[in-house]
Amino acid sequence: MASSAAPSQKALSKIACKRLQKELVEWQMSPPTGFKHKVTDNLQRWIIEVIGAPGTLYANETYQLQVDFPEHYPMESPQVIFLPPAPLHPHIYSNGHICLDILYDSWSPAMTVSSICISILSMLSSSTEKQRPTDNDRYVKNCKNGRSPKETRWWFHDDKV
Amino acid sequence: MQNENDTVKDDAELAASISATQEKEWGCCSVQEPSFQEEEAAKVPYLGDKEPLSSLAAEYQAGSPILLEKIKILDSQYVAIRRTRGDGNCFFRSFMFSYLEHILESQDGAEVDRIKVNVEKCRKALQNLGYTDFTFEDFFALFLEQLDDILQGGEESISYDELVNRSRDQSVSDYIVMFFRFVTAGEIRTRAEFFEPFITGLSNTTVDQFCKTSVEPMGEESDHIHITALSDALGVAIRVVYLDRSSCDTGGVTVNHHDFVPVGTNDEKKEASAAAPFITLLYRPGHYDILYPKPSCKVLDNVEK
Numbered sequence: 001m002a003s004s005a006a007p008s009q010k011a012l013s014k015i016a017c018k019r020l021q022k023e024l025v026e027w028q029m030s031p032p033t034g035f036k037h038k039v040t041d042n043l044q045r046w047i048i049e050v051i052g053a054p055g056t057l058y059a060n061e062t063y064q065l066q067v068d069f070p071e072h073y074p075m076e077s078p079q080v081i082f083l084p085p086a087p088l089h090p091h092i093y094s095n096g097h098i099c100l101d102i103l104y105d106s107w108s109p110a111m112t113v114s115s116i117c118i119s120i121l122s123m124l125s126s127s128t129e130k131q132r133p134t135d136n137d138r139y140v141k142n143c144k145n146g147r148s149p150k151e152t153r154w155w156f157h158d159d160k161v
Numbered sequence: 162m163q164n165e166n167d168t169v170k171d172d173a174e175l176a177a178s179i180s181a182t183q184e185k186e187w188g189c190c191s192v193q194e195p196s197f198q199e200e201e202a203a204k205v206p207y208l209g210d211k212e213p214l215s216s217l218a219a220e221y222q223a224g225s226p227i228l229l230e231k232i233k234i235l236d237s238q239y240v241a242i243r244r245t246r247g248d249g250n251c252f253f254r255s256f257m258f259s260y261l262e263h264i265l266e267s268q269d270g271a272e273v274d275r276i277k278v279n280v281e282k283c284r285k286a287l288q289n290l291g292y293t294d295f296t297f298e299d300f301f302a303l304f305l306e307q308l309d310d311i312l313q314g315g316e317e318s319i320s321y322d323e324l325v326n327r328s329r330d331q332s333v334s335d336y337i338v339m340f341f342r343f344v345t346a347g348e349i350r351t352r353a354e355f356f357e358p359f360i361t362g363l364s365n366t367t368v369d370q371f372c373k374t375s376v377e378p379m380g381e382e383s384d385h386i387h388i389t390a391l392s393d394a395l396g397v398a399i400r401v402v403y404l405d406r407s408s409c410d411t412g413g414v415t416v417n418h419h420d421f422v423p424v425g426t427n428d429e430k431k432e433a434s435a436a437a438p439f440i441t442l443l444y445r446p447g448h449y450d451i452l453y454p455k456p457s458c459k460v461l462d463n464v465e466k
Contacts, residue, residue, distance in 0.1 A: 013332070015299055022295035074296075075335055075379065108377035109339055110296050110346070 010071040012044055019074055020044075023113055032114045034121055044069050047083070048117065056125040063087050065120070066096075067113060077107030079150050080116060088130040091123060095140045097149040098123075099133065101156040104149075208258055208328045209244035211453065217242055227406050230414040235402070235443075235452075238416075242443060243451040252383035252442070252449045253338040253391075258328045259440040259451050260397065265311045265324055267439075273308050279396050280305065286347040286394075300340040307337065339379060345387050346372040348394035359386050382447065392421040398438035402452060404445050 012020065020043050027037055036049040046067040052058025064083040070076040080103050082096035091099040102111060102119055133139070139152075214236040221228045243258070245251040264273060280301065287297055307327070310319045319327075327333040349356045353368040360371045363384060375381045392399050402418040420438055441452040 015332075015336075019295060019299060026293065026295065072332075075339065106374055106378050108342075108373070108379070109300070110292065110343065110377045112293065112296060 012069060012073065013071050016069060016071065016073040017043065020069060026112075027114060032117045032121075035117045046113065048113075050117070050121065050124075052087075053121060053125045057127055057130055058087055058124050061087065065117070067116075074109035074111075077103055077150065078113070078116070079103075079148055080120070081149060087124060088132060089124060089127050090129065090131055090133055092133070093136055093139055093143075094132060095143055097139070097143065097152070099154055099156065101154070104152075104154050105156075203246075203248075205244065205246045206329050207246050207248075207254060207331070207334050208325065211241040211243050214239060214242060225406055227408055227414060228404065231404055231416050234414070234416050235404070238455060239441075239452045240455045241453040243453070245450055247448050249380035249382045250335075250338045252387065253341040254328070254334065255442050255449045255451045256341065256391065256399065256440060257334070257337045258324075259442070261307060261311055261324055261328075262321075263439045264308065265319075265321060268313055270312060273312055276395055276397070277305065277308070279394065280344075283344045283347050283394055286351045287343060290347060290350050292343075292347075297340075297343045300336055300343055303333065303336045304340040307333075335379065341391055342377055342379070344394045345390045346376040348390040349376065349386065352390075352393075356386060356390065383449070388421050393423045393425075396423045396425070397440065398422050400438045400441045401444050401449075402441060404443060 031037065034051045034053055038047045038049060048065040048067060050063045050065055052061040066081050066083050068079040080098060082092060082098065084096060086092050086094060086096040098120065100119060100123060102116065214232060218229060218232045221232065245254045284301055288294065311324065312318065349372055350368060357368055360366065360368055363386065364371060364375065376387060388399060388401065399421040400418055402416060408414055437454065441454055443450045443452045
């Protein structure tokens with residue numbers, strides 16, 4: 001099912017808050033390799049630094065992910081986008097939106113911020129070409145009024161990249 | 162484990178009012194409006210009220226005589242149907258309500274003690290599989306809390322109306338559905354060798370991929386694999402009654418059902434529970450609702466075991 005809800009401006013529910021605190025502790029004890037959480041006092045928005053894996057097209061490049069958690073996290077997926085400049089990648093739009101199934105239809109509460117990060121890094125690492133998605137211009141134009149990527153109905157077609 | 166009734170998938174009549182299957186198409190992305198079916202599904206509450214079987218017949222008034230004939234048979238065996246929303250979670254939600262309702266009505270403390278032992282086994286299984294505790298513990302806690310609330314005598318014991326309300330409240334209902342999804346995925350992964358051939362036959366994916374894409378995300382529809390795994394993991398038998406257009410070779414119309422009896426049920430217990438599982442679901446292609454048997458009437462056995 002598509003999650004069509006806009007990212008909620010509502011505060012985190014009690015259960016979401018509890019869960020995120022646990023995730024944060026876990027992250028601090030064992031952060032996924034290649035990622036750094038920039039500590040702020042905002043539990044609802046995480047800014048995470050990604051360093052391209054050695055030996056890949058993005059080696060030594062640093063990007064920033066912005067993760068916004070909805071009121072009913074983890075029942076609802078977080079909104080994950082790259083802050084500008086977004087890496088050049090066939091599944092990453094110039095506005096930072098990422099075409100990755102686990103961020104939308106295939107999200108499950110069994111996943112965590114860590115597991116999302118690992119999937120995104122693996123997506124970057126397996127890229128063989130630094131280029132934008134073919135429909136980049138059309139899509140980004142459609143998003144001009146601040147549409148969340150979670151309002152997009154995504155089609156996922158490519159497991160290789 | 163395959164559905165022997167060989168359901169007719171493109172049967173528009175049966176599929177009407179039932180949830181949508183999502184098409185995955187070629188292309189990286191596209192922007193679309195929510196589908197008609199999704200909007201329709203959202204109008205139905207997570208869990209409806211009890212309705213007489215005549216409300217089911219009304220859906221098929223101009224429809225297949227076989228279906229109407231079958232509904233007539235159901236009407237003689239079942240007193241009511243309770244519908245669930247066709248949002249892909251209908252099997253788990255039907256199971257949830259049916260089970261908790263049974264506990265509320267029977268006040269069967271021994272059954273609650275028994276299932277709690279199984280729930281703890283499921284927790285250990287997930288830990289052994291490498292799931293992080295915090296991903297599932299809130300869901301487990303909420304289910305156990307419902308069991309305690311429902312057994313009368315405790316300070317917080319709840320009424321029938323409260324159980325219905327909770328089952329319609331997203332913040333409880335969806336969490337319990339997700340609890341069942343964890344339990345189901347844990348069982349499938351733990352007994353991967355057993356489930357693998359069925360999964361390969363159904364979707365041509367690995368056990369891991371199947372759990373990640375068809376069990377763990379909310380809204381993913383359930384198949385016989387999910388039902389078998391949940392029934393085994395929790396040790397709860399489930400009867401599924403099939404309403405479809407299939408008919409017997411002999412020409413007579415009968416309504417088939419299948420009992421999912423948990424593995425490890427010994428013969429003695431089997432005999433005791435063989436009469437009828439206390440959970441009965443009605444399956445129409447793509448959707449599950451809850452059925453209530455008539456207390457006085459023994460269901461005619463067309464059991465396929």
